[in-house]
């Protein structure tokens with residue numbers, strides 16, 4: 001199981017507002033108190049990251065997002081950091097807590113460290129400042145940015161000082177990650193009570209800068225509606241490979257892969273799985289390809305099926321393949337380089353119709369699934385499907401253009417068909433049978449490339465063979481790929497080869 005800490009829960013705007021409201025109305029912690037904690041914790045983060053600041057521009061709307069910004073200003077002026085406060089919607093309609101904080105702030109300013117502007121026009125690009133606080137809009141954004149908000153965003157994005165967004169970069173849709181007319185490009189986003197899912201979808205990753213989660217006193221019981229989580233290395237701990245007594249105790253994997261012209265895919269997947277320290281990896285292959293594997297895969301046990309003339313899988317191989325896979329407890333990887341011949345498609349579907357093994361279904365096996373609806377009726381499905389964008393579109397029988405749409409479709413698909421799905425893309429999305437989804441914070445489209453996908457499938461199935469849960473197996477394989485990708489990019493300018501991921 002994967003148990004994300006609350007710091008990695010991803011909320012929609014509606015969920016955030018609900019939790020806010022329930023904490024205020026049912027638990028009895030006042031909104032003013034929440035605002036104080038939010039603003040205080042962001043102010044301390046800012047002082048830590050940039051200890052030398054001297055003058056900030058505070059771009060404020062009229063909602064509670066602006067109130068958070070005013071609390072920050074109050075703490076920072078105590079550190080001799082001046083403030084220019086620009087109210088884009090004027091000072092009259094401020095929300096009650098924001099108004100209260102505005103009054104408080106003025107009392108903290110006997111030395112006139114604060115300048116106040118009651119409209120965008122009133123503020124004429126200040127003399128000198130060294131940071132910008134974006135307190136214009138948070139979860140209250142309800143449409144494309146209006147009027148002066150657009151101008152302020154455009155101006156802020158042209159300044160060469162750090163921009164700190166309060167809760168959400170103004171103009172970013174908290175659920176969809178889409179740009180609402182214009183959006184702040186933040187260097188840091190301090191997000192309160194929970195990360196917002198839009199940070200990791202569509203345009204989100206390019207606009208949040210570094211995201212810092214700031215805790216608010218929301219009871220965890222109020223967060224149980226959350227079903228989207230961020231995968232990262234801070235909490236998905238690397239698996240410990242415990243070497244068993246007998247080699248077959250430490251994970252057995254059967255790989256059913258390869259066809260003439262596509263043996264490389266089988267080789268990559270097998271090497272990748274073997275590198276994770278499994279007890280045994282068996283490569284089931286058409287007999288005509290055996291010599292290729294004898295040459296390339298010395299550590300892997302080959303299990304040829306069929307005749308010397310066979311170079312792809314067909315129904316004729318089913319009895320032998322079933323018998324081989326039935327010999328020892330283990331997982332199955334089905335797909336890399338199988339090819340798309342009709343007899344191979346039939347082989348895949350028939351194999352899956354009577355297969356009770358935990359199985360990763362990748363590449364050409366996904367092609368086979370998309371050719372036939374039969375699999376939807378199969379009862380025993382301990383499957384992980386690993387589609388890249390093209391494969392996903394074929395499985396769903398529709399084009400998927402937006403990340404938010406992809407998140408929902410993959411979530412529903414996985415629940416409806418009782419499978420785990422890893423949808424490659426930016427972000428990678430892992431959805432489980434019970435409707436939970438996990439997003440990566442890095443681009444996994446690289447794994448859609450030939451070769452890299454085979455390596456990823458090898459890793460996922462290796463972890464599955466080591467008896468980890470399907471979602472953990474996917475998350476760990478993705479993080480493993482991320483680590484290797486970033487290590488590689490640290491020292492190289494070009495993109496890594498698939499072998500660099502093994």
Ligand SMILES: NC(=O)C1=CN([C@@H]2O[C@H](COP(=O)(O)OP(=O)(O)OC[C@H]3O[C@@H](n4cnc5c(N)ncnc54)[C@H](O)[C@@H]3O)[C@@H](O)[C@H]2O)[C@H](O)CC1
Pocket residue numbers: 020024030031032034035038061062063064065066068095136137138139140141142143144145146149166167168192
């Ligand atoms: N409620 C709490 O106790 C806490 C809230 N926190 C912070 O508050 C914001 C959410 O505040 P809210 O007042 O609901 O909304 P906003 O400040 O985002 O703004 C609403 C305000 O803006 C107008 N508006 C909406 N869309 C647009 C637009 N496209 N263009 C211009 N103006 C727009 C709308 O009419 C409203 O008047 C949350 O994000 C937190 O930052 C704290 O975290 C503490 C607890």
Ligand SMILES: [K+]
Pocket residue numbers: 065134135136137138165166167168169170
């Ligand atoms: K904001």
